[in-house]
Amino acid sequence: MTTTLDRPAVKPARPFFSSGPCAKPPGWDASRLATGVLGRSHRSKLGKARLQYCIDLMRELLELPDTHRIGIVPGSDTGAFEMAMWTMLGAKPVTALAWESFGEGWVTDAVKQLKIDPTVIRADYGQLPDLNAVDWSNDVLFTWNGTTSGVRVPDGEWIPADREGLSFADATSAVFAYALPWDKIDVATFSWQKVLGGEGGHGVIILGPRAVERLESYTPAWPLPKVFRLASKGALTEGVFKGETINTPSMLAVEDAIFALEWGKEIGGPAGLIARSDANAAALDAIVAERPWLGHLAADPASRSKTSVCLTVEGADEALIKKFAALLEAEDAAYDIAGYRDAPPGLRVWCGATVDTADIVALGPWLDWAWAQVRTA
Ligand SMILES: Cc1ncc(COP(=O)(O)O)c(C=O)c1O
Numbered sequence: 001m002t003t004t005l006d007r008p009a010v011k012p013a014r015p016f017f018s019s020g021p022c023a024k025p026p027g028w029d030a031s032r033l034a035t036g037v038l039g040r041s042h043r044s045k046l047g048k049a050r051l052q053y054c055i056d057l058m059r060e061l062l063e064l065p066d067t068h069r070i071g072i073v074p075g076s077d078t079g080a081f082e083m084a085m086w087t088m089l090g091a092k093p094v095t096a097l098a099w100e101s102f103g104e105g106w107v108t109d110a111v112k113q114l115k116i117d118p119t120v121i122r123a124d125y126g127q128l129p130d131l132n133a134v135d136w137s138n139d140v141l142f143t144w145n146g147t148t149s150g151v152r153v154p155d156g157e158w159i160p161a162d163r164e165g166l167s168f169a170d171a172t173s174a175v176f177a178y179a180l181p182w183d184k185i186d187v188a189t190f191s192w193q194k195v196l197g198g199e200g201g202h203g204v205i206i207l208g209p210r211a212v213e214r215l216e217s218y219t220p221a222w223p224l225p226k227v228f229r230l231a232s233k234g235a236l237t238e239g240v241f242k243g244e245t246i247n248t249p250s251m252l253a254v255e256d257a258i259f260a261l262e263w264g265k266e267i268g269g270p271a272g273l274i275a276r277s278d279a280n281a282a283a284l285d286a287i288v289a290e291r292p293w294l295g296h297l298a299a300d301p302a303s304r305s306k307t308s309v310c311l312t313v314e315g316a317d318e319a320l321i322k323k324f325a326a327l328l329e330a331e332d333a334a335y336d337i338a339g340y341r342d343a344p345p346g347l348r349v350w351c352g353a354t355v356d357t358a359d360i361v362a363l364g365p366w367l368d369w370a371w372a373q374v375r376t377a
Helices: 047-064 076-088 101-114 208-218 238-242 250-268 269-289 318-330 357-376
Strands: 070-075 094-098 118-121 139-143 167-170 186-191 202-207 294-296 310-314 347-350
Touching: 047 070, 047 238, 047 250, 047 269, 070 076, 070 238, 076 101, 076 167, 076 186, 076 202, 076 208, 094 101, 101 118, 101 139, 202 208, 202 250, 208 269, 250 269, 269 294, 269 310, 269 357, 310 318, 318 347, 318 357, 347 357
Parallel strands: 094 118, 094 139, 139 167, 167 186
Antiparallel strands: 070 202, 186 202, 294 310, 310 347
């Protein structure tokens, strides 16, 4: 007789369930990256063309309107979001929303580094704060998808069209997984390492027209390092949005992003990417529904992430989760599924587009196996 103590017959073919860096696109191999630009200046005709191509592909797959600019910047998502904070905040009062670790990190930046005394609206892990309590005469900082709690904003309905302040969305684990309402977003940032399965190191910054207006009309009181400077003498540095990066980029990371974006186009563009995330999240949800010892950390399905899905495990503490994840890693059945270090002990399974649904399905019995092991230990 088979018991859950026996190893399941089928293993996920690609056990890459980390929430960042995330699984490479199916079929990815380093030998498939274009390398003609490596060893060349990023300011050569070829270098600029590849950067511009990467920008064009992102615009296409994000369905970004012409009203919004998009540029590649240093420092991954953190660099892009801090660049936005450092260059634009201070002109108006600020409200910062925090319901998990990364949103809390932007609060720390605002309070301790910029010292701008923001209004902070918080919620516990698993919850969303009251979005209707936001005063939109303020600039508003928030995380579209809270990667460490698996709670996201459901949509952009809570952001008024006639807002006075600017909306700043850290959208790193949201882009390419949800259709974003760009008219409600003045600033968005992300890194290629999430839904695209690209590399860290570079960030992407998206600016709506009102953000550009802020950059051209306002100079913050604090000093700005060169890697944050987006405007000069009252004018936006337009080159940044045409592939003329502030400093030297990793062209290998750019080529890797291009590979992922071309794959995204092949599988049906934005709709294809979103459908894959949706299918993965649904497959994981079915696994959770069948197991009384597993639950969702995000209480409300309407604001539950479809990328970084965070799970509760009955009676789990940090030691149990560590063991649970280590058992699966040792079997090459699932890598990196322990929850984030600041989150309540639990599991976290990436469901972004680069993960195959069959692998999520195959993960279910392995979760049972690990659960049986930790309980009999
Ligand atoms: C919501 C959110 N913000 C910021 C970051 C930091 O991203 P990076 O390491 O690309 O700077 C992460 C990484 O997981 C994230 O999930």
